[in-house]
Amino acid sequence: MAWSIAQVARMSKVTSRTLRHYDDIGLLPPARVGDNGYRYYEQEQLLRLQQILVLRELGLGLDAIAEIVNQGRDRIEALRMHHRWLLAERDRLDRLARTVSRTISEVQGGEKVTSKSAAHWFEGFDSAKQEQLQQEARDRWGAEHVDAANKKFAGTPQDWWQTEGQTWLKSLNTLIAHIDAGRLPTDPAVQETIDGHYQWIQGTWVPNRESYTGLANLYADDPRFRANFDKTDPRLAEYLRAAMTEYARTRLS
Amino acid sequence: MAWSIAQVARMSKVTSRTLRHYDDIGLLPPARVGDNGYRYYEQEQLLRLQQILVLRELGLGLDAIAEIVNQGRDRIEALRMHHRWLLAERDRLDRLARTVSRTISEVQGGEKVTSKSAAHWFEGFDSAKQEQLQQEARDRWGAEHVDAANKKFAGTPQDWWQTEGQTWLKSLNTLIAHIDAGRLPTDPAVQETIDGHYQWIQGTWVPNRESYTGLANLYADDPRFRANFDKTDPRLAEYLRAAMTEYARTRLS
DNA sequence: GTAGAAGTTGACGCAACGGCAAAGTCAAGG
DNA sequence: CCTTGACTTTGCCGTTGCGTCAACTTCTAC
Structure with a gap:
């Protein structure tokens, strides 16, 4: 209606x-x-x-x-994220109320205020910044293409890894070769390998600088991805983060 | 420092x-x-x-x-009021989070939305309005002069009523006479009696239109005052409210 | 047809700053 | 004493997200 x-x-x-x-x-x-x-x-x-x-x-x-x-392409996920943000904001207001409670006690106590105690008077006022939430959303959707690809094969992360992931594994092996050759993540050859990853991603998602950087961090920090990288080569996760971050910085806006 | x-x-x-x-x-x-x-x-x-x-x-x-x-003349009271407002706002955010939770369930259920269910989607967004909080503060401080006068006599509300309140009681008796004479709260004679109350109040507090109206509502709604008025005459509280509200509307800004 | 409610677009003003420029003050080091 | 960089001032302009108002059109009920 x-x-x-x-x-x-x-x-x-x-x-x-x-x-x-x-x-x-x-x-x-x-x-x-x-x-x-x-x-x-x-x-x-x-x-x-x-x-x-x-x-x-x-x-x-x-x-x-x-x-x-x-x-946001998945409404339920978006709503879940908003729900979490609201609960965080609710908790911040709770902290604010506690700050005021503490102030009441201190003022009633008549204590002389120092720089240290005064700093407590403003706890909780530093609300979630626009940039933080924006970044989280970008990180979230940066990971979405991975989830979507995973769903496409209707399997577990391991399934994706054994199938579509083999294409990705080739890139990772190339990166390992770069590591063995002593090339820095900023090396043009390394950046070309990352460019291959970036072109591959564009099949489902076009990240900008911030979201691609977010994805780099996700690969390094999320236990699912981290475990797979470490299995392949323990140097890989951080090397990949540095290489992708450099790519985002120099080639994306 | x-x-x-x-x-x-x-x-x-x-x-x-x-x-x-x-x-x-x-x-x-x-x-x-x-x-x-x-x-x-x-x-x-x-x-x-x-x-x-x-x-x-x-x-x-x-x-x-x-x-x-x-x-605000009493800092502790002001802080307590702010604390209460913060807790109310925290609870509202909790309600917002619940609203989003409900939306998640409904969207997952794939149910067709009606006007009635859609209205629930916006529960909690109607935050405390500036006017509401302002009014509460005015009400609070409007009552303060009564509390201050009460403290002055270091007693209970009944003590105040038995002593300083006798002056006030004379005005109330005049108002009751107005009621018996069938005069409307807007009658000039009634308004003169209210003016006497207003002049008396100015010894400790100078209300404007909104705060004097707030005081009128406080007298009628606060159990402490209401009980005393009802004891004197059950018609009094509402008559006083109407008369004071009219006075505020026509003579104060 | 009439009147009032409901809806449109466009324009202006407002509140609460953030950013910037120009200039003055302070403190430390040479 | 001079220089430099940090800190502070005032004034001004611009931004964001509306709220208000005017002029006009559309709809509905009598």
């Missing part, structure tokens, strides 16, 4: 002016615009609006919200 | 530019300005800054924050 702009505004407590603004900037286009020029919204738009409001609540700017909302 | 602006900025994670802005608008003047023109802050200012940051975190505008921070 479809809702008019006023109905959506009432449900969501967002003004119709804001909804139009979000349409203007492409953040939340309506499902359709009638012959009369009126906007009509469907379930898909309401779900998207909820995501927007969560991220707005968490203090993100609209450009960051657009990026996160637009790039 | 005194802190420079950069030291305060580092402790509080607020930029020095913002601290200067707060000085400019009178929200947070420094303890003193040195001969060199530099701002120096003391414990008092840090405590005030913490309050400002709490209220900012809760979404209040700076003008509302100024009002709340400036009017």
Whole structure:
């Protein structure tokens, strides 16, 4: 079923002016615009609006919200991530309340304040920064193509590794050869190997500098990937991180 | 001890530019300005800054924050109020997280959405409004003069009622006479009686329209006051509320 | 047809800073 | 004393995300 702009505004407590603004900037286009020029919204738009409001609540700017909302391909995963962010923010507010409690005690105690104790007065105010959440989302979706490829073969990470992963293994063996030859991760030959990986990735995902760097960190830090790399060669994970990070820095924006 | 602006900025994670802005608008003047023109802050200012940051975190505008921070005369009470607001906000974020959890379940269930179910998607987004918190603070301080007068006599609310309250009781008896005479709360004679109350209050507190209205509501809604009014005459509380509200509307700004 | 509600677009203003420039002050080292 | 770099000042401009308002169109009920 479809809702008019006023109905959506009432449900969501967002003004119709804001909804139009979000349409203007492409953040939340309506499902359709009638012959009369009126906007009509469907379930898909309401779900998207909820995501927007969560991220707005968490203090993100609209450009960051657009990026996160637009790039998510698995809605359930996105919602789970938002849920986790909300719980983290809830816990931060709890910490804030505890900071105020502590202040009450100190003021009642009439103690002389020092630089050290005063610093405690501001614990919890340093909220999750836009960049941190944005980066986490990028890391998340950077890993998505791996999950998607894994799902495609309807198997476990080990299955992927034994099949599609063999292509990737060839690249890894090349990297190991680079290591044995004493080449730095920044060496042009190493970067060419990484470029092969980057071209391969583009089949399902086009990362930018930040998200490709995020993927590099994921390979090195996530136990699933780390275990496989270490099995092949214990030097590999960190070498790969350095090489991919360099590639992202010099060739991506 | 005194802190420079950069030291305060580092402790509080607020930029020095913002601290200067707060000085400019009178929200947070420094303890003193040195001969060199530099701002120096003391414990008092840090405590005030913490309050400002709490209220900012809760979404209040700076003008509302100024009002709340400036009017509080009992710091401990103010901090307790802020603590309570933070806990309420924390609980709201918890509700938001639950809303997202519910959405996850519904989307996974693939159910068709109705107007009724969609409305649940936005539960928790309606945060505490600036006006609500402002009003609560005004109510709080509106009641403060009663508490202060009560403390002055170092007794219980009943003590106050038996002593200073007798002056107040005379006004109430006049109001009861107005009721018996069938005069509406808006009647000029009634308003003159309320004016007597207003003049009496000014000994300890100068309310504006909103805070005097808040006091009217406090008298009618707070069990301590309500019980005393009902004891005198069951018609009194609501009549007083209406009369004081009218007085505030027509004579205060 | 009329009136009021609902919706549109466009434009302006506001709040709360962040960033930057220009200039002054301070402290340490030569 | 001079120099340098860190720290601080004031003033000004721009940004972001709306809220408000005006002028106009569309819809619905009487």
